[in-house]
Amino acid sequence: MELPTLAYPARTGQGTLSVNSCCVPLDSSSSSMTPLPLGSEETMTDWRTRLVKKKVLIVDGAWGTELINRGLKPREVPESWNIERPEEVHSVALSYINAGSDIILTNTFGGSPLKLAKKGLGEKTEEINRLGAEISKKAADGWSLVFGSIGPTGELVKPLGTMTESELVSGFAEQAKALAAGGVDGIVIETMMDLAEAKAALRAVKENTSLPVAVTMTFNKAGRNYATLMGVRPDQAAAELEKVGADIVGANCGAGIDLMIEVVRLMRPGTSLPIWCKPNAGLPELVDGETVYRESPEKMACQFRTLVRAGASIVGGCCGSTPAHIRALVIERDKLTH
Numbered sequence: 074m075e076l077p078t079l080a081y082p083a084r085t086g087q088g089t090l091s092v093n094s095c096c097v098p099l100d101s102s103s104s105s106m107t108p109l110p111l112g113s114e115e116t117m118t119d120w121r122t123r124l125v126k127k128k129v130l131i132v133d134g135a136w137g138t139e140l141i142n143r144g145l146k147p148r149e150v151p152e153s154w155n156i157e158r159p160e161e162v163h164s165v166a167l168s169y170i171n172a173g174s175d176i177i178l179t180n181t182f183g184g185s186p187l188k189l190a191k192k193g194l195g196e197k198t199e200e201i202n203r204l205g206a207e208i209s210k211k212a213a214d215g216w217s218l219v220f221g222s223i224g225p226t227g228e229l230v231k232p233l234g235t236m237t238e239s240e241l242v243s244g245f246a247e248q249a250k251a252l253a254a255g256g257v258d259g260i261v262i263e264t265m266m267d268l269a270e271a272k273a274a275l276r277a278v279k280e281n282t283s284l285p286v287a288v289t290m291t292f293n294k295a296g297r298n299y300a301t302l303m304g305v306r307p308d309q310a311a312a313e314l315e316k317v318g319a320d321i322v323g324a325n326c327g328a329g330i331d332l333m334i335e336v337v338r339l340m341r342p343g344t345s346l347p348i349w350c351k352p353n354a355g356l357p358e359l360v361d362g363e364t365v366y367r368e369s370p371e372k373m374a375c376q377f378r379t380l381v382r383a384g385a386s387i388v389g390g391c392c393g394s395t396p397a398h399i400r401a402l403v404i405e406r407d408k409l410t411h
C-alpha cells in the first residue's frame with residue numbers, strides 16, 4: 074500500500090506551525106506536513122484495536138472552513154459538493170489523513186433528509202451520504218478509519234417542537250443506511266443539544282447498521298455549570314447515552330480546549346466508555362464580517378496532555394481547527410507512546 078499523495082495547500086497565519094510557546098518546540102519536520110509513517114499492521118484495524126495500541130486516537134478537524142478555502146460559497150450546501158465537487162471534498166479528507174488522523178469524518182454533517190429537504194435536496198439524501206462515505210474512504214485508502222458524520226436536524230421533538238421520535242428515527246435511518254452503503258467504519262452523531270434527538274439518531278444507527286457509534290453533544294458554560302442549550306449536563310449525557318447503547322460518548326464544538334477540559338472532567342465519572350472530544354479552536358469572533366477562531370495549533374498541543382488526563386481518549390478539532398491543528402495533536406500524542 075502506498076502512502077497517500079501529499080496534496081497539502083500552503084497555509085499562513087493560524088494554520089502555520091511555529092515555535093510552541095509552552096511545550097517542546099515543534100521541530101521543522103512538523104511544518105512540512107509530510108504524511109506520518111504508518112506500519113502495515115496499523116491499517117485496516119478497528120477503532121478499539123487502534124485505541125489500545127495508540128492510547129489516544131486523533132480525529133480530524135473542521136471541514137466547513139476547509140471547504141470555504143476551496144471555494145464553497147455562503148449559500149451553498151456543503152454536502153452538495155459530494156455530488157458537484159467531489160475532488161475538493163476528497164482534498165479536505167486527504168489533508169486530514171496527511172496530518173496523521175487515525176479517524177476522519179465525512180462531508181455529511183447536514184445530510185439528514187429532514188435538513189436536506191429544507192434546501193430542496195431531500196431526494197438526494199441517499200446519493201449525498203453514500204458519496205460522502207465513498208469519498209472519505211477513497212482518501213483514507215486503509216490508512217485512517219472513516220466515521221460517517223450525522224448532525225442535528227434543527228428540529229425539536231414534541232412537545233417542544235413538531236417532530237415525533239419516529240419521524241426523527243426514520244430520517245436518521247435513511248442517512249445511516251446510505252453512510253453504511255458507502256463503506257464507513259463507524260458513525261459519529263455530533264453537535265447534539267437535545268438528548269431525545271441524540272437518542273433517536275443512535276437508535277436509527279443501531280437498528281439499521283452494525284457499526285460502532287460515537288455520540289457527542291455540545292456544551293456551553295452557564296454560570297459555573299456546563300450544559301447544552303437544551304439543559305443537558307455532561308455527566309448526564311455520558312450516562313444516558315451509554316445506557317442506550319453508544320460505543321463512545323463525548324463532546325464537540327463549544328468555546329475552545331480549556332472549556333473542553335472541564336467538560337471532559339465532568340463527563341468522565343458518568344461513563345466507562347471512551348470519551349471523544351473535538352473542541353473548537355476557541356470561541357468564534359466576528360472580525361470585519363468574518364468568523365475568526367484564535368486558538369493556534371500550539372495552544373491545542375499545549376493542552377493536549379491535560380485533556381487526556383481529564384479522561385479524553387479520542388481527540389480532534391471542531392470549528393476553526395485546521396490540518397495544522399491536527400498535526401500538532403498527532404505530534405503530542407506520539408510523545409505519549411515514545
Ligand SMILES: [Zn+2]
Pocket residue numbers: 325326327353391392
Ligand atoms: Zn464546531
